[in-house]
Amino acid sequence: MGIGGKFMRARDLFFIFLVFGLIFGTSNLVLSAEGLFKDYNACIVQDLEVPSGSPAPESAGTQMAEKAVYQIKRYNDKYKLFDTIVKEGGKASKESSSGKKVLIIKGEVKEYTVPTVGRRIGRSFVPFGEHTGTAYFAAHYKFFDKDSDKVIYETDLRTSSTGANDTVEYAMDRNGEALAKIITKSKGK
Numbered sequence: 001m002g003i004g005g006k007f008m009r010a011r012d013l014f015f016i017f018l019v020f021g022l023i024f025g026t027s028n029l030v031l032s033a034e035g036l037f038k039d040y041n042a043c044i045v046q047d048l049e050v051p052s053g054s055p056a057p058e059s060a061g062t063q064m065a066e067k068a069v070y071q072i073k074r075y076n077d078k079y080k081l082f083d084t085i086v087k088e089g090g091k092a093s094k095e096s097s098s099g100k101k102v103l104i105i106k107g108e109v110k111e112y113t114v115p116t117v118g119r120r121i122g123r124s125f126v127p128f129g130e131h132t133g134t135a136y137f138a139a140h141y142k143f144f145d146k147d148s149d150k151v152i153y154e155t156d157l158r159t160s161s162t163g164a165n166d167t168v169e170y171a172m173d174r175n176g177e178a179l180a181k182i183i184t185k186s187k188g189k
Contacts, residue, residue, distance in 0.1 A: 056112030071176035102146035111138035137171035
């Protein structure tokens with residue numbers, strides 16, 4: 001076997017180890033997120049911050065928090081994620097934290113794109129233009145432990161809505177559902 005054959009064998013072995021390393025390395029990252037919120041009994045969702053200069057109305061933060069609470073409660077009915085799920089600011093949020101390990105969800109609106117009439121019309125004329133009238137909503141979420149005030153997990157979620165439901169409100173519903181799915185997975189359910 002010549003020098004070229006040894007080099008090819010070494011290159012092939014390196015490639016095989018690289019693939020195994022990637023497979024096992026990423027599977028550990030994915031598995032590490034599961035069970036992250038396992039010990040929490042209560043969940044408090046705060047109003048999302050709306051940065052100044054954002055196209056989102058000031059009420060978008062409150063509206064998204066309400067949608068997140070609704071979606072988390074929906075998943076809670078099926079998977080029994082928390083004993084208490086509330087939006088911060090009410091009487092129930094003060095009562096929920098007594099003697100329980102509390103998960104606090106904070107967020108910031110990153111994108112709020114309303115579809116225009118021109119985009120909706122364009123969708124009908126552009127071949128495969130189903131995304132021209134799309135509404136988008138994106139937010140950055142941080143999950144805090146109430147006792148230590150440490151960030152446990154962070155994520156960015158961007159959702160869209162097209163077709164008959166091309167409203168930002170519908171994209172916000174989907175964003176709340178995506179948040180509930182992350183919580184469900186992180187609870188190990």
